[in-house]
Amino acid sequence: MVDRVRAAAGRALARVTGQALGPYQSAVLRIGIAGTWLFFLLRELPHRRELYGPESPWSWELGRRLIATNDAFSVLMWGSSAVWFEIVYAVAVLSAVLLLLGWHTRAVSVLFMVGVLSLQNRSVFMGDGGDNVIHLMALYLVLTRCAQVWSLDARRAARRRPGRDGPAGPLLWAVLGLVLLYAAVTGRLGAGWLAGFAALWVLQALWWTVERHDPDGAGRATLDVLANLVHNAALLVIMAEVCLIYATAGWYKIQGSRWQDGTALYYPLGLDYFTPWPGLSGLLAGSGTLVMLLTYGTVAVQVAFPFTLLNRRVKNALLAVMMLEHAGIAVLLGLPFFSLAMIAADAVFLPTGFLLWLGARAASVRGMLPGRRPATAGTDLAPEPGGPEHPGPAPAPEPDPEHPGPAPAPLPEPRPEPRPGTGGGGPAAVEQPSAGTS
Amino acid sequence: MDSNEREGAAPGPRPAGIAGLPGPYRVVAALALGAVSVAACWHLAMVFLHVAPSNTVTKRHGATVDAWVYPEFEQNWKLFAPNPLQQNIAVEVRAQIRTEAGERLTTDWRDLSAEDARRIRHQLLPSHTAQNELRRAWDFYTSSHDEDEKPQGERGALSEAYLQRIAVARLAGTYGAGELLRVQLRSVTRAVAAPRWSTETTDTAPSYRELPWWTV
Structure with missing residues (x-):
């Protein structure tokens, strides 16, 4: 008995330190969140100055006074000029594009977070629940290795040949270092943020150094273990966060009289701010039975979701229901960006098999998808659990990011970013293949 | 690896x-x-x-x-909970202006929320400027003021300045060559009518909350 527990603990330890779990789930989250934010920024392009810029009724000075009371992070507070605002907005758009593509993700995810926080914290009262989801996920994504697949980083790593790596990574690192230095010297960053950014910056340099000098050594392996640990913890936090969102939304509803009498959904359908399609809303609101079913269904699904993680099949079914409900909310209540962000967050719970299928479909539509594994993408549709490597149920102390249910995960998948050759830390080794943050 | x-x-x-x-x-x-x-x-x-x-x-x-x-991990997921909002809160504004001829006059009430609603209607992608700006500014104001419209702390002061700036921005261009002297805001709250299929009756008569005149 003791031996079995020990063996199980050993396997669990090997998993959380030996690999960054849920490569497809973290990639789909990265793509979803970056895509939603990008879509939002582009949609609001004509309104950007009113939302976060010099024409905002929430003036720079009002923003400064509020931030003085809560210490929120925003580089827009570094200066009130229109030019600085346009630069920050442009960098936010660019970082969203790059994160979506997974280009130098380790650095770009930090840039993305800076863009999200800077704009949102500049004008907090312009946001809604969707902005809140993006805000949290932007913070968490920094800690994940979210570009192991479906990214330019993965493709570059897979194709890497000596001398092929451009100077983009080190250049980006140097530029960000200069910005950080400027911010530090001029006292524009709080101590916590300064320490955090500096740590990330130094770690990146350390990573490259170790990678170059001793790519097969213990130092490099240790860094990998640390990065896996942080990634896995962050992924766990992300999944718990999604559960908290649904649990809070559901459990508080149970206490409401309108959710109890089955009419709750009727009321938002009559609110001017949430009825872009009054005809459609009226049609739905016209049926008392339908409203009641949807009202009860909403609460039941939200309350139940965290518990369904114990059963993979039920979880997947519920996941589909929730994504459909969010798609409905997007149109019916006119909350497309909130819904997109929630769907992206939900997607971390999707099974690997489905994501691979999705990837293969996308690849066949788009011709070529970075980081895809053409040889196996089709066959991996097969059932996830119980691969030959994991014959028995392997109880892990932590919920398994890939399969929050008890089902064991498909294990060590050949990484799409095989180490180029085994020897020598030539110039090729300067770049780190997998992304995310160390 | x-x-x-x-x-x-x-x-x-x-x-x-x-x-x-x-x-x-x-x-x-x-x-x-x-x-x-x-x-x-x-x-x-x-x-x-x-x-x-x-x-x-x-x-x-x-x-x-x-x-x-706070501030970065703040979150609120009580979406439509414990009960959904059951009333339409419209924010209206009127202005006191000095016309080009030097005459002082007070405009009629103008429903800013209705203008937001028109901008949201038949939009697949409503802008935050239509959907959140005024709505949340009003929430901010009511949550930082008591019933006598007295501001509570810095947030109260901020919310007043914010609402006033929204009002002024929306009134821009409506008074020609005149001068905007003062603005006044009020909310008109109307309960969403009870469903046709229910036996409930809801009083849908509007109730008003009028803020003091603010000098611009």
Whole structure:
């Protein structure tokens, strides 16, 4: 008995330190969140100055006074000029594009977070629940290795040949270092943020150094273990966060009289701010039975979701229901960006098999998808659990990011970013293949 | 990456993860494992207490929770809970202007929320400027003022300045060559009528909340 527990603990330890779990789930989250934010920024392009810029009724000075009371992070507070605002907005758009593509993700995810926080914290009262989801996920994504697949980083790593790596990574690192230095010297960053950014910056340099000098050594392996640990913890936090969102939304509803009498959904359908399609809303609101079913269904699904993680099949079914409900909310209540962000967050719970299928479909539509594994993408549709490597149920102390249910995960998948050759830390080794943050 | 070695490609494969590290490195990794685990649990506990209702623990350690969660991990998922909003709150504005001829006059009330609603109508992608700006500014104002319209602290003052700036921005261009002297805002709250299929009756008569005149 003791031996079995020990063996199980050993396997669990090997998993959380030996690999960054849920490569497809973290990639789909990265793509979803970056895509939603990008879509939002582009949609609001004509309104950007009113939302976060010099024409905002929430003036720079009002923003400064509020931030003085809560210490929120925003580089827009570094200066009130229109030019600085346009630069920050442009960098936010660019970082969203790059994160979506997974280009130098380790650095770009930090840039993305800076863009999200800077704009949102500049004008907090312009946001809604969707902005809140993006805000949290932007913070968490920094800690994940979210570009192991479906990214330019993965493709570059897979194709890497000596001398092929451009100077983009080190250049980006140097530029960000200069910005950080400027911010530090001029006292524009709080101590916590300064320490955090500096740590990330130094770690990146350390990573490259170790990678170059001793790519097969213990130092490099240790860094990998640390990065896996942080990634896995962050992924766990992300999944718990999604559960908290649904649990809070559901459990508080149970206490409401309108959710109890089955009419709750009727009321938002009559609110001017949430009825872009009054005809459609009226049609739905016209049926008392339908409203009641949807009202009860909403609460039941939200309350139940965290518990369904114990059963993979039920979880997947519920996941589909929730994504459909969010798609409905997007149109019916006119909350497309909130819904997109929630769907992206939900997607971390999707099974690997489905994501691979999705990837293969996308690849066949788009011709070529970075980081895809053409040889196996089709066959991996097969059932996830119980691969030959994991014959028995392997109880892990932590919920398994890939399969929050008890089902064991498909294990060590050949990484799409095989180490180029085994020897020598030539110039090729300067770049780190997998992304995310160390 | 050591996943490759685990595949058995390399001779003498190193065990996956922490077990494959030599002594001192393993100590570093073990310490990191401990630190990361504690940090993750701590963070989740703080966020949980932040979204949970007021309880024994938050009454005692609320300051710790707030210090951790604010400002960047703040969150509120009581979407339409415990009860959904059951009334339309329209924000209206009127202005006192001096015309070009030097005459003072007060305009009629203008329904800014109705203008927002028109901008939202038949839009697949409503803008935050139509959907959130005025609506949330009004929420901000009401949550930082008492019934006598007295501002509570800095937030009260900020919300007044914000609402006033929204009003002025929306009135821009409506008074020709005249001069905007003062603005006044009010809210008109109308309950959403009870469903046709229910036996309930709801009083849908509007109720008003009028703010004082503000000099621009």
